[in-house]
Amino acid sequence: MRVLICEDERRIAANIAEALENAGYVTETVHDGESAWFRGETEEFDAIILDLGLPRLDGLSVLRKWRAAAVATPILTLTARGTWMERVEGIDAGSDDYLTKPFQIEELIARINALIRRCGGHLTTALTVGDMVLDTRRKTVHVDGRNVELSVLEFRLLRYLLHHAGRVVLQGELIEHVYGSDREPESNAIEALIVRLRRKVGVERIATKRGHGYVVGEAA
Ligand code: CA
Numbered sequence: 001m002r003v004l005i006c007e008d009e010r011r012i013a014a015n016i017a018e019a020l021e022n023a024g025y026v027t028e029t030v031h032d033g034e035s036a037w038f039r040g041e042t043e044e045f046d047a048i049i050l051d052l053g054l055p056r057l058d059g060l061s062v063l064r065k066w067r068a069a070a071v072a073t074p075i076l077t078l079t080a081r082g083t084w085m086e087r088v089e090g091i092d093a094g095s096d097d098y099l100t101k102p103f104q105i106e107e108l109i110a111r112i113n114a115l116i117r118r119c120g121g122h123l124t125t126a127l128t129v130g131d132m133v134l135d136t137r138r139k140t141v142h143v144d145g146r147n148v149e150l151s152v153l154e155f156r157l158l159r160y161l162l163h164h165a166g167r168v169v170l171q172g173e174l175i176e177h178v179y180g181s182d183r184e185p186e187s188n189a190i191e192a193l194i195v196r197l198r199r200k201v202g203v204e205r206i207a208t209k210r211g212h213g214y215v216v217g218e219a220a
Contacts, residue, residue: 006036026180033057067094
């Protein structure tokens with residue numbers, strides 16, 4: 001799962017990135033509105049955190065431009081205290097949720113988890129396919145009655161596949177959502193990760209499709 005952080009206060013941006021990465025997300029950070037608009041429109045993210053007070057292009061304009069360009073990514077806006085008009089305008093412009101600064105980082109993580117969950121039609125913190133249940137809070141998976149521990153990368157990969165259960169996910173897409181753009185993985189990294197994951201959860205639970213994609217659950 002990949003989250004774009006648009007925040008010009010570098011300390012806040014770094015704190016958010018660290019907390020999201022600890023929660024198993026891949027993050028990308030931009031510090032001004034023009035970069036935010038460009039990255040959000042040209043790349044795939046599972047959620048976007050958008051500070052409304054951004055330099056070069058204000059957050060509200062960024063939000064309107066994205067929605068006008070049919071960017072459907074769930075968006076959580078960050079607003080300054082006492083600016084209720086801005087919050088209302090943000091919601092009108094297509095923001096799905098907001099947080100007022102200063103906020104507790106735990107609340108931000110919980111809201112991002114919830115946004116992504118709702119967007120994928122999942123109602124709880126568990127992702128279930130057949131007898132496989134991934135606990136996205138504890139980062140463990142329960143398979144056929146036993147608990148299996150996962151590494152950070154294995155968790156990210158399995159969560160992405162389960163979130164998109166029934167859809168064939170291509171290798172390139174997995175690389176983006178598991179590794180992020182700052183770390184260039186080895187060419188066979190995803191295949192190797194799939195091998196390790198299959199050893200843990202059972203080969204039959206992750207199918208290979210058309211040689212380059214993977215699917216969990218029945219492919220539509
Ligand atoms: Ca700001």
